[in-house]
Amino acid sequence: MRTRLFRAVLSAFLLTNSSLLIGTAAAQAPKNWSSSEILLGLKKLNVLGSALYVAAHPDDENTRLIAYLANGRLVETGYLSCTRGDGGQNLIGPELREGLGVIRTQELLAARRIDGGRQFFTRANDFGFSKTPEETFTIWDKEQVLADMVWVIRQRRPDVMITRFPPDARAGHGHHTASAMLAIEAFSAAADPKRFPEQLQYVQPWQAKRLLWNTGSFFVKAGEDMSQYLKLDAGGYNPLLGQSYGEIAARSRSQHRSQGFGSSAQRGEALEYFQPLKGDKATTDLFEGVDLTWNRVPGGAAIGKMIDEVIRKYDPANPSASVAGLLKVRVALEKLPKEAGFWDDEKREEIDELIYGCLGLNLTAISQETTATPDGKLDIAIEALNRSAVPVKVKWLEVPAIDFGFPTVGNMAKQEVNEQLSSGKPFLKKAFITIPTKQSVSQPYWLREAGTTGMYKVPEVVEEFSWPEHPHRGQRIEKREVLGRPENLPVNEVLFAVEVDRVPLYYTKPLQYKSTDPVEGEKYRPLTVVPPVMVNVGGHAYVFADNQPKTVPVMLRAGKAGVKGALALNLPKGWTSEPASIPFELAAKDAEQTVQFRVQPGAGAAEGKSELRAVATVDGQAYSRGYQTIAYTHIPTQTLFPEAVAPLVKLDLKRKGQEIGYLMGAGDEVPDALRQIGYTVTLLKPEDLTEQNLRRFDAVVLGVRAYNTLDRLKTLQPTLLRYVEQGGNLVVQYAVSRGTVLPQIGPYPLTLSNDRVTVENAPVTFLNPTQPLLNTPNKITSKDFEGWVQEQGLYYPSQWDPKYQTVLSSNDPGEKAKESAILVADYGKGHYIYTGLSLFRELPAGVPGAYRLLTNMVSLGK
DSSP states (O other): OHHHHHHHHHHHIIIIIITTSOGGGGGSOOOOOOHHHHHHHHHHHTOOOEEEEEESSTTOSOHHHHHHHHHTSOOEEEEEESSOOTTSOOSSSSOOHHHHHHHHHHHHHHHHHHHOOEEEEOSBOOOSOOSOHHHHHHHSOHHHHHHHHHHHHHHHOOSEEEESSOSSGGGSSHHHHHHHHHHHHHHHHTTOTTSSGGGGGTOOOOOOSEEEEEEOTTTSOTTOOGGGSEEEEOOOEETTTTEEHHHHHHHHHTTOGGGTOOOOOOOSOOEEEEEEEEESOOSSOTTTTOOOSGGGSTTOHHHHHHHHHHHHHOOTTOGGGGHHHHHHHHHHHTTSOGGGHHHHHHHHHHHHHHHHHHHTOEEEEEESSSEEOTTOEEEEEEEEEOOSSSOEEEEEEEEOSSOOSSOEETTEEEEEEEEEEOTTOOEEEEEEEEOOTTOOOOOOGGGSBOOOSSBOBOOSEEEEOOOTTOTTTTOEEEGGGTTTOSSOOOSOEEEEEEEETTEEEEEEEEEEEEEEETTTEEEEEEOEEOOSEEEEESSSOEEESSSOOEEEEEEEEESSSSEEEEEEEEOOTTEEEESSEEEEEEOSTTOEEEEEEEEEEOTTOOSEEEEEEEEEEETTEEEOBOOEEEOOTTSOOEEEOOBSEEEEEEOOOOOOOOEEEEEOSSOOSHHHHHHHTTOEEEEEOGGGOOHHHHTTOSEEEEOTTHHHHOTTHHHHHHHHHHHHHTTOEEEEEOOOSSOOSSSOOSSSOEEEEEEEEOOTTOOOEESOTTOGGGTSSSOOOGGGGTTOOSOSEEEEEEEEOTTSEEOEEBOOTTSOOBOOSEEEEEETTEEEEEEOBOHHHHTTTTOHHHHHHHHHHHHTTO
């Protein structure tokens, strides 16, 4: 019976709760409930309503409205982001694409922990800026994204749906417009049993009451009458939280650090406006016509009265006094008819969490190591602590594992405990588990298989259990159980079966690693499953401008002790490596060893871009994934396992000059690209920008967004311009049009804009074929613009002084030509270059033409 109970609890956890809702549990500190938060939670028990906010990217959401709905109206509030923001730029580090998508996913989760919302996604990949929804839908699989949206709606059953953007060009981005168009279609499709009928094995059709567009002054024309729209004041103050919703929103939005969205708190009235898109019209309230009380549930009226009584008697100095009343409500919930299913499950979960908070319970399962390999043993520490005077008994513990260090009872790794928890005295248990042989490496589920430019691919079977004699033997975690989730299911969990006043309660806690940072204090990170050996290829692209060999360092990292095997490089035809294979032996877990190969193109090596792959063979099994940690203070540490590949680029390249000074902006990998083509690169700090120091450089390059991120440039700009005036060559990569640290970034006036060319292979016209930048030391041709990734360029100037020379022209389909991708100005004896070309993306991707263009830029005048 207990096995069946565990199965039922885990199934409910995976499907109705964790599969979409509690994605943060895998990597966050245990929650400690304040007395005021408990009271707010009690009040929420008496509100039965749900809202779903829909937009395209992380940071699109209206955090103030989410904070108001979740904490003021006390309705279940979710944010459905179509993408993970993979195509944006990164202000805090070098990660782009998949790595940036992981960062922005975690930033959304950090935001939701503050504003009280829940986070959802579709499989759509943010492929970069899109100018129209028509273009977006040629790259996204519209039907797949729609199916994902309908899946979330049917699971979460929102009464009200809200879009951030209008379904037309006013949205300003093809993804934005597409998200609103999809929401309009999903509003009806979710209620239609003929749409996506395969979902109906697990969920029921659902019709939301209304769909509205959350409009505002940034969408409407100047002077437009806003009185025609439904409005509400989301600027109120919540005394139980000690903050206004604007203050909560600012903290939430400021988690989007990779996008530079630190926000100031707004206090006082803050009007939000809504325009109807579909469903019943509302004139006075978002939830007009929706019963938000227990009366909407058959037999629920009595439940509402019981909760009112718990609230009335609540003692903020002694929250545990409310436990008895909450237990009575919980027992009463079990007697509700089957028709109450959705809200019965939701409120039962809330009650259990409130009981947990009222008791001051602390149930944790802590791994003694950050990583484990399949079939590896792991020491763990389990703790149960009751910080109230209410008697609590731990009845038993269960963990899905081969060996829990406990006697096996039935077919579970399980131990009977029957431990009465005295107030303030923890129950501690040391044990060990064995990770299943078939346990997958902890790669984010949407990155495990290769997708397309516009869509991530989720495997049909995300996990297949291999525990012998385990209830899940032969069972799988299927795609439906993770779709919409922000992150992976935890690697392992402990089920605590406790008893409070003879009522059984069940809490599932993820196995996590806990550490103490000398600066930040207690920190948690998810337990990570790693392969026996990991292989990282040093550098991102290897560029061969001649047939001379290059050293390719490969770092091996042991996932467990005693790993030995051989490492080799898989190379394209015509390439050789010396040696062909290198034996290795790593005695200790986490040990690292760097080995070096000499790679060289032979006579048969083709010009252009190809790829090398590092492969380690251990016991006949090939391993070709690396190990990448993403660590920032505002999010839990994340681990990725990228393929151990690197671009090989063979090209005809001449260069001039030798010494390059590079001032980083938001972070990029351009300095490594310059080193690959033979330059000596010195990374500069703002304090290094002195006239004497700059004279030694043949060229100085400013990293992407330097004029947005380096405040000292507003005082150092004259020094940079004197360097140019005295014969220097200054190359400035793109700056975002908003928020530059000084109004003019060039020697002559130029106005930055949001103009860009999003079609990466848009045809290029050379405006001045004799321009030295197109001819010296390399002849630039249209072939150099082939094979570009994501976008050709961004943040082009819209106006510029005649002293700037234009170099090339290109445009997206149906648009006027843009001529400011590269602007060159003679200034004194030197040269100033501004370029919006997306070199920061093209160079790490190994695009040959990008290397030739960059070489000509830093060689200008030499």
